[in-house]
Amino acid sequence: MKTFNDYNFNEFTKKFISLNKFEKPTPIQDAVIPYAIRGRDIIAISATGTGKTHAFLIPIMEKIDTTQNEVQAVIIAPTRELAVQIFEFSKEMVNANPNINIKLITGGINKDRMIESLSIQPHIVIGTPGRIKDLFLDEGVLRVDTCNYFVLDEADMILEFGFLDDVDAICSKMPEKLQMLAFSATIPMALKHFLKKYMHNSMTIDMQEESNFNPKINHILVPCKHKSYSEIILEIKDGFMPYVCLIVANTREEASKIALELRENGLSLLEIHGGLTSRERKQAMKELTNLTQTYVVATDIASRGLDIEGITHVISCGFPMDLDFYIHRSGRTGRSGKEGTCFALYHESDTRAIKTLQTRGISFSHRVFRDGKWRDLKPFGYKRKPKNDLVEKEIAKVLTRKNTKVKPGYKKKRKQEIERIKRKQKREFIKSQIKKQQKERNKQKQILKSRGEL
Incomplete structure (x- = not known):
């Protein structure tokens, strides 16, 4: 060069x-x-x-x-x-x-x-x-x-x-x-x-593919469940040591709310978004230049393009409508060959966004900070298979059965056998539902009798 x-x-x-x-x-x-x-x-x-x-x-x-x-x-x-x-x-x-x-x-x-x-x-x-x-x-x-x-x-x-x-x-x-x-x-x-x-x-x-500037980012999904973004941020802040942590919200109202709640809980921070007055924005820019705060709360439009040096961590409060913005959010860290971390705080409503980003090549780990330690969760979207699934086992036996001699029409017979197993499962399910309903009706009768209504 x-x-x-x-x-x-x-x-x-x-x-x-x-x-x-x-x-x-x-x-x-x-x-x-x-x-x-x-x-x-x-x-x-x-x-x-x-x-x-x-x-x-x-x-x-x-x-x-x-x-x-x-x-x-x-x-x-x-x-x-x-x-x-x-x-x-x-x-x-x-x-x-x-x-x-x-x-x-x-x-x-x-x-x-x-x-x-x-x-x-x-x-x-x-x-x-x-x-x-x-x-x-x-x-x-x-x-x-x-x-x-x-x-x-x-x-x-x-x-x-x-x-x-x-x-x-x-x-x-x-x-x-x-x-x-x-x-x-x-x-x-x-x-x-x-x-x-x-x-x-x-x-x-x-210049997107320039290796010296390709971000090395660890993407970590953190579930919010019934909690707010600020509650989760206050929980996880003891689990990492940032030089500068950029907290990005989807709207200026959300950014303002998060900043207020964090301040009320004793977290010192810098706030940058369109909802600030002209004087507040000037003061924020001055503080940003002097890098007086570790935590910066911002919206996409306010944070984009601002040359904030030394961002080691990003916290994405949910996911933006345009998922390219998530790429830009997380890409504020992990610059110039250094590693960075992006915590993506999510609710159930973010499932589609997360799956879309996964198909685009982003690999998320799934973690929670509990009792002073980071703990790994099951991979996002993991579904436990029902235990003792007899039907699946029976079908697997049919599919893996070794025939010493392959007889004509064996594929058709195998298909029929699988269908028979599935019909049997359906009948068993209907029977169990009928029994369940009968129990419910009997229970209702007992309640009505005890009240003298029958």
């Missing part, structure tokens, strides 16, 4: 790389950067935590012309948390070249103040689809139509949560020569159609 010294970067880009203390590009960076600098449209399929953010920031750094006070690059993320995180990474670009002007354009920031700050157009815009569209198309104060470098980060999440129409509205007003890069964990069909509309001679870089 190359080192960054092998690239013919300008001095500002070299300084940006040096400030980040990078020596070698990650596989996704090595694959994307050369083509991005040449101007190719790129679809990059890659997980979070593989270095993909700098796979698009480094080419932007190389291309920005600070003598032109106009928007030259736009980076769109599905959530303000992810946009903030990218913005934080981009601050090193300003340290490398103080003439670069970068603006964060998201909800949760005072709009009037944001409009005032746009009297001079930034070189780079980082933000969310709705707010960029608002300031560009509705207010007319942000001129992203001068942009020639456009990045969609976590593109499938932008589609999943209904923001693709806003992105479409923005892109429709941009120049045809626009270079587009889309980074995504999956490429659904609707996203393919959108990318085809705006990309020209695009190339696809699929």
Whole structure:
């Protein structure tokens, strides 16, 4: 693999790389950067935590012309948390070249103040689809139509949560020569159609199979039965020692409820989801950057794309409707050749989801934490065969009977014998049911007699 010294970067880009203390590009960076600098449209399929953010920031750094006070690059993320995180990474670009002007354009920031700050157009815009569209198309104060470098980060999440129409509205007003890069964990069909509309001679870089980043994950099913997710989490937390444990819920309401119940039971944690106020989200992002908490409770949309370092354990509270999201949840651990653990807390209603994931190659162990120890349960879906199943034994004898001489019609006779055994079993079952019903009727008669009703 190359080192960054092998690239013919300008001095500002070299300084940006040096400030980040990078020596070698990650596989996704090595694959994307050369083509991005040449101007190719790129679809990059890659997980979070593989270095993909700098796979698009480094080419932007190389291309920005600070003598032109106009928007030259736009980076769109599905959530303000992810946009903030990218913005934080981009601050090193300003340290490398103080003439670069970068603006964060998201909800949760005072709009009037944001409009005032746009009297001079930034070189780079980082933000969310709705707010960029608002300031560009509705207010007319942000001129992203001068942009020639456009990045969609976590593109499938932008589609999943209904923001693709806003992105479409923005892109429709941009120049045809626009270079587009889309980074995504999956490429659904609707996203393919959108990318085809705006990309020209695009190339696809699929890093899913890169061995250095293939997660090594132990998937453990933990039954909830009649208990809540928070009760199970409080039970199992003494059974493992996480550096960072990501707890993922299906909805923001569920995440909020779990976080509240865990806090009430003395567990210190960080909470990230769409139900937080703007101030709470900013504080959460600050704490996340400083890694002040061991436990992080989040939803899929809030956790996806956030570069949380050192996740050793994931707790999936149930299973999402789209099972690909479970793959992404569990894939937040076990990175860079290290082992990780995903505890999947389940109820009976999750049976179909679990079986589907098993058919897709995920191997679950089945365990419970009891009396201070992890104890293995029977494999998920295990059904004990009835003891002394005489019918099955009789059929087995017929099927395995050795004939010294094979007579004509032996298959037909064997089939008839099996049918006879099954009919006998059916008759015995009917007889037992009749006896059971007779007993019940006699019992009822005795009760009525004792009451004097007969």
